[in-house]
Amino acid sequence: MESMSEQSFLILVALADQPRHGYGLVTEVAALSGDRVRLRASTLYAALDRLSTRGLVAPERDEVENGRLRRYYRLTDAGAAAVEEETARMAAQAKAARQRLAQRSGHAPRLGTAG
Numbered sequence: 719m720e721s722m723s724e725q726s727f728l729i730l731v732a733l734a735d736q737p738r739h740g741y742g743l744v745t746e747v748a749a750l751s752g753d754r755v756r757l758r759a760s761t762l763y764a765a766l767d768r769l770s771t772r773g774l775v776a777p778e779r780d781e782v783e784n785g786r787l788r789r790y791y792r793l794t795d796a797g798a799a800a801v802e803e804e805t806a807r808m809a810a811q812a813k814a815a816r817q818r819l820a821q822r823s824g825h826a827p828r829l830g831t832a833g
Contacts, residue, residue, distance in 0.1 A: 734793055
């Protein structure tokens with residue numbers, strides 16, 4: 719699989735449960751990341767173009783609301799598979815990190831404490 723940025727991963731995750739339009743994606747990505755990742759419109763639409771080109775997302779429908787066009791995007795089956803693969807990769811890395819930290823200190827790492 720091609721490398722995936724955190725922004726792209728979060729966009730895909732935000733689409734996992736339902737199609738969303740741009741502003742909905744911006745707010746959902748912020749919520750998923752605990753407000754750590756804040757997408758600007760230009761960043762979001764560039765990412766959606768890349769994800770669409772890779773076949774991971776697709777336009778679902780267009781709606782006009784308050785005179786403005788809203789395009790909704792959906793996660794494709796390939797996108798869902800990419801999220802599953804990336805999630806497994808991250809879980810394996812987190813497991814390796816926990817094991818290394820345990821070896822460093824000679825005991826299990828304490829959660830929620832700084833180093």
